[in-house]
Amino acid sequence: MPNAFTRVPDSPVPPPGRFGSAVIPVADAFMIAMFSKPPSGTLRTTWVTPSTYWMTLATFLGAVVIAGLLLSGVIGSVTTISLVGVLICLLFAIGAGSVALVGAAQRRARVSTAA
Secondary structure (H helix, E strand, C coil), X not given: CCCCCCCCCCCCCCCCCHHHHHHHHHHHHHHHHCCCCCXXXXXXXXXXXXXXXXXXXXXXHHHXXXXXXXXXXXXXXXXXXXXXXXXXXXXHHHHHHHHHXXXXXXXXXXXXXXX
16 A cells, blocks of 8 residues: 555656746756655656655745744844855755645646546
8 A cells, every 4th residue: 555645646747847847957956965866867757756745845935934034133143154044045945946846737737637
């Protein structure tokens, strides 16, 4: 019985749209940087699992919130170190957000082809 967090459709991954094609290189780079490279080497031909989708969405939101708190001075005063933290948070937000966008595009394309 497949795990609900890792279950993906048996059908092949639908071709990405124009926007999906644009963010796949960033998503692939993020997956490699996180030591989570898909078996095929790219999300162009590999489904984003539900757990990866929700985890990257949460990472995106968390990184944006922390960057905002660091910039606003709520978490200590704004210093060079806090600006480095903002940069790191924004890099995580871009990478995780791109994986979440690819996952959402895959599911949207699957639903539209099934209907």
